Amino acid sequence: MENLEKAIQEIKAALPGMTLLENEPLSAHCSFKIGGPARAIAVPSDVSSVSKICCILKEHELAPFMLGNGSNLLFPDEGLAELFIISTEKLQRLFLLPDGAIYAEAGVSLARLASFAQQNALAGLEFASGIPGTVGGGLRMNAGAYGGELKDAVESVVTYYLPAQSLWELNNEECAFGYRSSRFQKAGGFVLLSAVFRLEKGDEHEIAARMQELNTRRRDKQPLDLPSAGSAFKRPEGHYAAALIDEAGLKGLTVGGAQVSEKHAGFVVNIGGATSHDVYELLMQVRRTVYEKSGVELEPEIVILAPDYKLEDHGPAVKRNQMVFTVGAPEGGEAQER
Ligand SMILES: Cc1cc2nc3c(=O)[nH]c(=O)nc-3n(C[C@H](O)[C@H](O)[C@H](O)COP(=O)(O)OP(=O)(O)OC[C@H]3O[C@@H](n4cnc5c(N)ncnc54)[C@H](O)[C@@H]3O)c2cc1C
Incomplete structure:
Protein backbone atom coordinates (compact mmCIF):
# COMPACT_ATOMS: atom_id res chain seq x y z
CA MET A 1 0.00 0.00 0.00
CA GLU A 2 2.85 2.32 0.92
CA ASN A 3 4.58 1.39 -2.34
CA LEU A 4 1.43 2.17 -4.30
CA GLU A 5 1.12 5.61 -2.71
CA LYS A 6 4.77 6.39 -3.51
CA ALA A 7 4.30 5.17 -7.08
CA ILE A 8 1.19 7.32 -7.54
CA GLN A 9 3.09 10.43 -6.40
CA GLU A 10 5.95 9.64 -8.81
CA ILE A 11 3.54 9.04 -11.68
CA LYS A 12 1.86 12.39 -11.01
CA ALA A 13 5.24 14.12 -11.03
CA ALA A 14 6.42 12.32 -14.19
CA LEU A 15 3.20 12.87 -16.15
CA PRO A 16 1.75 16.15 -14.80
CA GLY A 17 -0.71 16.65 -17.67
CA MET A 18 -2.23 13.18 -17.44
CA THR A 19 -5.69 12.64 -15.95
CA LEU A 20 -5.47 10.45 -12.84
CA LEU A 21 -8.84 9.58 -11.30
CA GLU A 22 -8.48 8.85 -7.59
CA ASN A 23 -10.85 6.67 -5.54
CA GLU A 24 -12.98 6.36 -8.64
CA PRO A 25 -15.92 3.90 -8.47
CA LEU A 26 -15.18 0.88 -10.62
CA SER A 27 -18.92 0.46 -11.18
CA ALA A 28 -18.63 3.40 -13.60
CA HIS A 29 -16.03 1.53 -15.67
CA CYS A 30 -17.61 -1.88 -16.23
CA SER A 31 -20.66 -3.21 -18.02
CA PHE A 32 -21.95 -4.98 -14.86
CA LYS A 33 -22.18 -1.59 -13.06
CA ILE A 34 -20.75 -3.22 -9.94
CA GLY A 35 -17.65 -2.43 -7.89
CA GLY A 36 -16.24 -0.16 -5.23
CA PRO A 37 -13.46 2.40 -5.62
CA ALA A 38 -10.18 1.91 -7.45
CA ARG A 39 -7.30 3.64 -5.69
CA ALA A 40 -6.43 5.31 -9.00
CA ILE A 41 -7.21 5.10 -12.70
CA ALA A 42 -4.61 6.57 -15.04
CA VAL A 43 -5.71 7.85 -18.44
CA PRO A 44 -2.47 7.92 -20.46
CA SER A 45 -2.49 9.83 -23.72
CA ASP A 46 -0.17 7.51 -25.65
CA VAL A 47 1.73 4.26 -25.48
CA SER A 48 4.92 5.92 -24.25
CA SER A 49 3.03 7.23 -21.19
CA VAL A 50 1.80 3.67 -20.57
CA SER A 51 5.42 2.47 -20.65
CA LYS A 52 6.45 5.25 -18.24
CA ILE A 53 3.72 4.29 -15.75
CA CYS A 54 4.67 0.60 -16.00
CA CYS A 55 8.31 1.47 -15.40
CA ILE A 56 7.52 3.47 -12.23
CA LEU A 57 5.24 0.73 -10.92
CA LYS A 58 7.86 -1.93 -11.60
CA GLU A 59 10.43 0.05 -9.60
CA HIS A 60 8.02 -0.27 -6.67
CA GLU A 61 7.48 -3.98 -7.38
CA LEU A 62 3.96 -3.31 -8.60
CA ALA A 63 2.09 -3.95 -11.82
CA PRO A 64 -0.73 -1.99 -13.45
CA PHE A 65 -4.20 -3.40 -13.93
CA MET A 66 -5.17 -2.81 -17.54
CA LEU A 67 -8.76 -1.82 -18.13
CA GLY A 68 -10.53 -1.82 -21.47
CA ASN A 69 -14.30 -1.46 -21.70
CA GLY A 70 -14.77 -3.48 -18.50
CA SER A 71 -17.15 -5.81 -20.31
CA ASN A 72 -15.71 -9.06 -18.99
CA LEU A 73 -15.04 -8.10 -15.37
CA LEU A 74 -16.65 -8.46 -11.98
CA PHE A 75 -15.13 -5.99 -9.51
CA PRO A 76 -15.49 -6.43 -5.72
CA ASP A 77 -17.85 -4.17 -3.78
CA GLU A 78 -14.94 -3.34 -1.49
CA GLY A 79 -12.99 -1.82 -4.37
CA LEU A 80 -9.36 -2.51 -5.22
CA ALA A 81 -6.22 -0.81 -3.96
CA GLU A 82 -4.64 -0.93 -7.39
CA LEU A 83 -3.50 1.43 -10.07
CA PHE A 84 -5.54 0.88 -13.21
CA ILE A 85 -4.57 2.07 -16.67
CA ILE A 86 -7.57 2.65 -18.88
CA SER A 87 -7.06 2.28 -22.61
CA THR A 88 -10.41 3.46 -23.92
CA GLU A 89 -9.91 7.21 -23.60
CA LYS A 90 -6.77 7.83 -25.60
CA LEU A 91 -5.22 4.66 -27.06
CA GLN A 92 -7.39 4.98 -30.12
CA ARG A 93 -5.13 5.06 -33.18
CA LEU A 94 -6.58 2.99 -36.02
CA PHE A 95 -5.30 3.03 -39.58
CA LEU A 96 -4.50 1.03 -42.68
CA LEU A 97 -0.84 0.04 -43.18
CA PRO A 98 0.72 0.37 -46.65
CA ASP A 99 0.48 -3.41 -47.16
CA GLY A 100 -3.27 -3.41 -46.46
CA ALA A 101 -3.20 -4.72 -42.87
CA ILE A 102 -4.96 -2.83 -40.07
CA TYR A 103 -3.08 -1.27 -37.15
CA ALA A 104 -5.19 -0.74 -34.02
CA GLU A 105 -4.24 0.49 -30.56
CA ALA A 106 -5.42 -1.39 -27.49
CA GLY A 107 -8.29 0.98 -26.63
CA VAL A 108 -10.02 0.75 -30.01
CA SER A 109 -13.40 -0.89 -29.57
CA LEU A 110 -14.01 -4.13 -31.46
CA ALA A 111 -17.12 -2.52 -32.97
CA ARG A 112 -15.01 0.34 -34.40
CA LEU A 113 -12.35 -2.08 -35.63
CA ALA A 114 -14.95 -4.25 -37.40
CA SER A 115 -16.60 -1.23 -38.93
CA PHE A 116 -13.23 0.14 -40.14
CA ALA A 117 -12.49 -3.24 -41.75
CA GLN A 118 -15.89 -3.21 -43.48
CA GLN A 119 -15.34 0.34 -44.80
CA ASN A 120 -12.06 -0.86 -46.32
CA ALA A 121 -13.71 -3.97 -47.83
CA LEU A 122 -11.76 -6.30 -45.53
CA ALA A 123 -13.58 -9.43 -44.38
CA GLY A 124 -13.03 -11.57 -41.29
CA LEU A 125 -13.99 -9.37 -38.34
CA GLU A 126 -17.77 -9.34 -38.84
CA PHE A 127 -18.21 -11.59 -35.79
CA ALA A 128 -16.52 -8.98 -33.58
CA SER A 129 -18.79 -6.05 -34.38
CA GLY A 130 -21.23 -6.85 -31.55
CA ILE A 131 -18.66 -7.75 -28.88
CA PRO A 132 -18.56 -4.77 -26.49
CA GLY A 133 -14.83 -5.02 -25.70
CA THR A 134 -11.60 -3.44 -26.89
CA VAL A 135 -8.68 -4.77 -28.92
CA GLY A 136 -6.61 -5.20 -25.70
CA GLY A 137 -9.31 -6.95 -23.67
CA GLY A 138 -10.42 -8.98 -26.68
CA LEU A 139 -6.94 -10.29 -27.48
CA ARG A 140 -6.28 -11.19 -23.87
CA MET A 141 -9.16 -13.65 -23.91
CA ASN A 142 -9.24 -14.35 -27.66
CA ALA A 143 -12.78 -13.03 -27.92
CA GLY A 144 -15.02 -14.74 -30.39
CA ALA A 145 -18.57 -15.29 -31.56
CA TYR A 146 -20.53 -17.05 -34.31
CA GLY A 147 -17.58 -19.24 -35.30
CA GLY A 148 -15.00 -16.41 -35.47
CA GLU A 149 -12.17 -15.64 -33.06
CA LEU A 150 -9.68 -12.77 -32.95
CA LYS A 151 -6.84 -15.28 -33.27
CA ASP A 152 -7.89 -15.90 -36.89
CA ALA A 153 -7.40 -12.24 -37.82
CA VAL A 154 -4.47 -11.02 -35.74
CA GLU A 155 -0.98 -11.08 -37.22
CA SER A 156 1.06 -9.57 -34.39
CA VAL A 157 0.67 -7.86 -31.02
CA VAL A 158 2.89 -5.25 -29.39
CA THR A 159 3.05 -5.43 -25.61
CA TYR A 160 4.96 -3.73 -22.85
CA TYR A 161 6.47 -6.71 -21.04
CA LEU A 162 6.96 -5.82 -17.41
CA PRO A 163 9.56 -8.43 -16.41
CA ALA A 164 11.93 -7.15 -19.11
CA GLN A 165 10.69 -3.54 -18.92
CA SER A 166 10.64 -3.37 -22.67
CA LEU A 167 8.39 -3.55 -25.70
CA TRP A 168 7.87 -6.98 -27.20
CA GLU A 169 6.24 -7.75 -30.52
CA LEU A 170 4.73 -11.24 -30.62
CA ASN A 171 3.58 -13.00 -33.77
CA ASN A 172 0.31 -14.93 -33.82
CA GLU A 173 1.91 -18.22 -32.77
CA GLU A 174 3.77 -16.61 -29.87
CA CYS A 175 0.45 -15.34 -28.50
CA ALA A 176 -0.54 -19.00 -27.84
CA PHE A 177 -4.22 -18.39 -28.46
CA GLY A 178 -6.75 -21.01 -27.45
CA TYR A 179 -10.48 -21.09 -26.80
CA ARG A 180 -11.11 -17.86 -24.81
CA SER A 181 -7.47 -17.86 -23.74
CA SER A 182 -4.03 -16.60 -24.67
CA ARG A 183 -0.51 -16.37 -23.37
CA PHE A 184 -1.42 -12.91 -21.98
CA GLN A 185 -4.12 -14.45 -19.79
CA LYS A 186 -2.04 -17.35 -18.54
CA ALA A 187 1.08 -15.37 -17.65
CA GLY A 188 1.22 -11.99 -15.96
CA GLY A 189 3.23 -9.00 -17.05
CA PHE A 190 1.82 -8.31 -20.52
CA VAL A 191 0.37 -4.88 -21.19
CA LEU A 192 -1.14 -4.98 -24.66
CA LEU A 193 -0.52 -1.78 -26.58
CA SER A 194 -1.49 -2.44 -30.20
CA ALA A 195 -2.07 -5.13 -32.80
CA VAL A 196 -1.93 -5.69 -36.53
CA PHE A 197 -4.85 -7.50 -38.19
CA ARG A 198 -4.51 -9.16 -41.59
CA LEU A 199 -7.78 -9.77 -43.36
CA GLU A 200 -9.07 -11.06 -46.69
CA LYS A 201 -10.40 -8.73 -49.37
CA GLY A 202 -14.19 -8.89 -49.54
CA ASP A 203 -17.26 -7.04 -50.72
CA GLU A 204 -18.11 -4.15 -48.40
CA HIS A 205 -21.89 -4.60 -48.87
CA GLU A 206 -21.73 -8.31 -48.12
CA ILE A 207 -19.57 -7.64 -45.05
CA ALA A 208 -22.03 -5.00 -43.82
CA ALA A 209 -24.97 -7.39 -44.37
CA ARG A 210 -23.24 -10.16 -42.39
CA MET A 211 -22.50 -7.75 -39.53
CA GLN A 212 -26.10 -6.64 -39.47
CA GLU A 213 -27.37 -10.23 -39.50
CA LEU A 214 -25.13 -11.22 -36.57
CA ASN A 215 -26.06 -8.13 -34.56
CA THR A 216 -29.76 -8.82 -35.09
CA ARG A 217 -29.24 -12.39 -33.85
CA ARG A 218 -27.42 -10.98 -30.83
CA ARG A 219 -30.19 -8.50 -30.04
CA ASP A 220 -32.86 -11.21 -30.41
CA LYS A 221 -31.11 -13.71 -28.14
CA GLN A 222 -29.15 -11.71 -25.55
CA PRO A 223 -30.38 -9.52 -22.66
C1 LIG B 1 -23.49 -7.99 -23.63
C2 LIG B 1 -22.14 -8.65 -23.76
C3 LIG B 1 -21.90 -9.50 -24.82
C4 LIG B 1 -20.66 -10.13 -24.96
N1 LIG B 1 -20.45 -10.96 -26.01
C5 LIG B 1 -19.26 -11.57 -26.15
C6 LIG B 1 -19.01 -12.45 -27.25
O1 LIG B 1 -19.85 -12.66 -28.11
N2 LIG B 1 -17.78 -13.03 -27.34
C7 LIG B 1 -16.81 -12.81 -26.43
O2 LIG B 1 -15.70 -13.35 -26.58
N3 LIG B 1 -17.00 -11.98 -25.37
C8 LIG B 1 -18.20 -11.36 -25.22
N4 LIG B 1 -18.41 -10.52 -24.15
C9 LIG B 1 -17.35 -10.35 -23.14
C10 LIG B 1 -16.39 -9.18 -23.42
O3 LIG B 1 -16.98 -8.18 -24.21
C11 LIG B 1 -15.12 -9.64 -24.09
O4 LIG B 1 -14.44 -10.56 -23.26
C12 LIG B 1 -14.15 -8.49 -24.41
O5 LIG B 1 -13.13 -8.99 -25.21
C13 LIG B 1 -13.55 -7.84 -23.17
O6 LIG B 1 -12.88 -6.67 -23.58
P1 LIG B 1 -12.78 -5.40 -22.61
O7 LIG B 1 -12.04 -4.34 -23.31
O8 LIG B 1 -14.12 -5.02 -22.11
O9 LIG B 1 -11.90 -6.01 -21.45
P2 LIG B 1 -12.03 -5.71 -19.88
O10 LIG B 1 -13.29 -6.30 -19.38
O11 LIG B 1 -11.77 -4.28 -19.62
O12 LIG B 1 -10.81 -6.57 -19.34
C14 LIG B 1 -10.86 -7.98 -19.40
C15 LIG B 1 -9.47 -8.52 -19.07
O13 LIG B 1 -8.57 -8.08 -20.06
C16 LIG B 1 -7.50 -7.35 -19.48
N5 LIG B 1 -7.12 -6.27 -20.39
C17 LIG B 1 -7.90 -5.31 -20.93
N6 LIG B 1 -7.18 -4.49 -21.72
C18 LIG B 1 -5.91 -4.95 -21.67
C19 LIG B 1 -4.68 -4.52 -22.25
N7 LIG B 1 -4.60 -3.48 -23.07
N8 LIG B 1 -3.55 -5.22 -21.95
C20 LIG B 1 -3.59 -6.30 -21.12
N9 LIG B 1 -4.72 -6.76 -20.54
C21 LIG B 1 -5.87 -6.08 -20.82
C22 LIG B 1 -8.05 -6.82 -18.16
O14 LIG B 1 -6.98 -6.57 -17.25
C23 LIG B 1 -8.94 -7.98 -17.74
O15 LIG B 1 -8.18 -8.98 -17.12
C24 LIG B 1 -19.64 -9.89 -24.01
C25 LIG B 1 -19.88 -8.99 -22.95
C26 LIG B 1 -21.11 -8.38 -22.83
C27 LIG B 1 -21.34 -7.43 -21.69
Missing part, protein backbone atom coordinates in the same frame (compact mmCIF):
# COMPACT_ATOMS: atom_id res chain seq x y z
CA LEU A 224 -28.65 -6.40 -23.96
CA ASP A 225 -31.03 -4.11 -22.04
CA LEU A 226 -29.57 -5.15 -18.67
CA PRO A 227 -26.02 -4.78 -17.27
CA SER A 228 -23.97 -7.98 -17.53
CA ALA A 229 -20.48 -9.15 -18.39
CA GLY A 230 -21.54 -11.35 -21.31
CA SER A 231 -21.50 -15.14 -21.09
CA ALA A 232 -20.97 -16.06 -17.46
CA PHE A 233 -19.35 -19.43 -18.21
CA LYS A 234 -17.10 -20.82 -20.91
CA ARG A 235 -18.50 -23.43 -23.28
CA PRO A 236 -17.67 -26.82 -21.75
CA GLU A 237 -16.38 -29.38 -24.24
CA GLY A 238 -19.24 -31.13 -26.00
CA HIS A 239 -21.92 -28.92 -24.39
CA TYR A 240 -23.37 -25.41 -24.31
CA ALA A 241 -23.33 -23.69 -20.92
CA ALA A 242 -26.66 -21.92 -21.54
CA ALA A 243 -28.42 -25.20 -22.45
CA LEU A 244 -27.08 -26.95 -19.32
CA ILE A 245 -28.21 -24.06 -17.12
CA ASP A 246 -31.62 -23.97 -18.78
CA GLU A 247 -32.06 -27.76 -18.49
CA ALA A 248 -31.16 -27.52 -14.79
CA GLY A 249 -34.17 -25.20 -14.39
CA LEU A 250 -32.06 -22.21 -13.38
CA LYS A 251 -33.41 -19.51 -15.70
CA GLY A 252 -34.59 -16.64 -13.54
CA LEU A 253 -32.73 -17.86 -10.42
CA THR A 254 -32.05 -14.71 -8.39
CA VAL A 255 -29.69 -13.76 -5.59
CA GLY A 256 -30.19 -10.16 -4.43
CA GLY A 257 -29.89 -8.04 -7.56
CA ALA A 258 -28.23 -10.74 -9.67
CA GLN A 259 -30.28 -13.03 -11.90
CA VAL A 260 -29.77 -15.82 -14.42
CA SER A 261 -31.26 -14.07 -17.44
CA GLU A 262 -34.78 -15.14 -18.41
CA LYS A 263 -33.85 -14.39 -22.02
CA HIS A 264 -30.51 -16.24 -22.22
CA ALA A 265 -29.51 -18.67 -19.47
CA GLY A 266 -25.82 -18.15 -20.23
CA PHE A 267 -25.95 -14.57 -18.96
CA VAL A 268 -26.06 -13.33 -15.38
CA VAL A 269 -27.66 -9.88 -15.33
CA ASN A 270 -27.79 -7.06 -12.81
CA ILE A 271 -31.51 -6.44 -12.39
CA GLY A 272 -30.84 -3.51 -10.04
CA GLY A 273 -28.44 -2.92 -7.20
CA ALA A 274 -26.58 -6.25 -7.53
CA THR A 275 -23.45 -6.52 -5.40
CA SER A 276 -20.41 -8.52 -6.40
CA HIS A 277 -21.29 -10.96 -3.62
CA ASP A 278 -24.76 -11.49 -5.16
CA VAL A 279 -23.10 -12.35 -8.45
CA TYR A 280 -20.46 -14.68 -6.91
CA GLU A 281 -23.14 -16.48 -4.94
CA LEU A 282 -25.38 -16.88 -7.98
CA LEU A 283 -22.51 -18.12 -10.16
CA MET A 284 -21.59 -20.71 -7.56
CA GLN A 285 -25.19 -21.87 -7.10
CA VAL A 286 -25.47 -22.31 -10.86
CA ARG A 287 -22.20 -24.19 -10.97
CA ARG A 288 -23.17 -26.54 -8.14
CA THR A 289 -26.62 -27.29 -9.54
CA VAL A 290 -25.41 -27.87 -13.09
CA TYR A 291 -22.77 -30.27 -11.77
CA GLU A 292 -25.33 -32.16 -9.68
CA LYS A 293 -27.75 -32.46 -12.59
CA SER A 294 -25.39 -33.10 -15.51
CA GLY A 295 -21.96 -33.91 -14.10
CA VAL A 296 -20.48 -31.05 -16.14
CA GLU A 297 -18.19 -28.55 -14.43
CA LEU A 298 -18.72 -25.00 -15.61
CA GLU A 299 -15.78 -22.63 -15.62
CA PRO A 300 -16.44 -18.89 -15.33
CA GLU A 301 -15.64 -16.83 -18.41
CA ILE A 302 -16.03 -13.57 -16.49
CA VAL A 303 -12.80 -12.37 -14.86
CA ILE A 304 -13.74 -12.38 -11.18
CA LEU A 305 -11.60 -10.06 -9.10
CA ALA A 306 -11.90 -11.18 -5.56
CA PRO A 307 -8.53 -11.85 -3.97
CA ASP A 308 -9.92 -14.12 -1.23
CA TYR A 309 -12.55 -15.93 -3.25
CA LYS A 310 -11.68 -19.50 -4.18
CA LEU A 311 -13.63 -21.53 -6.68
CA GLU A 312 -12.75 -24.81 -4.96
CA ASP A 313 -14.59 -23.65 -1.84
CA HIS A 314 -17.76 -23.45 -3.88
CA GLY A 315 -18.05 -26.48 -6.06
CA PRO A 316 -16.61 -29.72 -7.27
CA ALA A 317 -14.05 -28.44 -9.74
CA VAL A 318 -10.59 -27.16 -8.96
CA LYS A 319 -10.09 -24.78 -11.83
CA ARG A 320 -8.76 -21.50 -10.68
CA ASN A 321 -7.45 -19.78 -13.76
CA GLN A 322 -10.35 -17.35 -13.91
CA MET A 323 -10.51 -16.81 -10.20
CA VAL A 324 -7.13 -15.39 -9.47
CA PHE A 325 -5.99 -11.87 -9.63
CA THR A 326 -2.99 -12.11 -11.93
CA VAL A 327 -0.35 -9.49 -11.43
CA GLY A 328 2.88 -8.68 -13.24
CA ALA A 329 5.32 -11.52 -13.60
CA PRO A 330 8.64 -11.21 -11.77
CA GLU A 331 12.00 -11.65 -13.54
CA GLY A 332 11.73 -15.00 -15.24
CA GLY A 333 8.26 -14.36 -16.53
CA GLU A 334 6.00 -16.65 -14.48
CA ALA A 335 2.58 -15.39 -13.44
CA GLN A 336 1.96 -14.68 -9.78
CA GLU A 337 -1.25 -15.29 -7.93
CA ARG A 338 -2.54 -13.41 -4.97
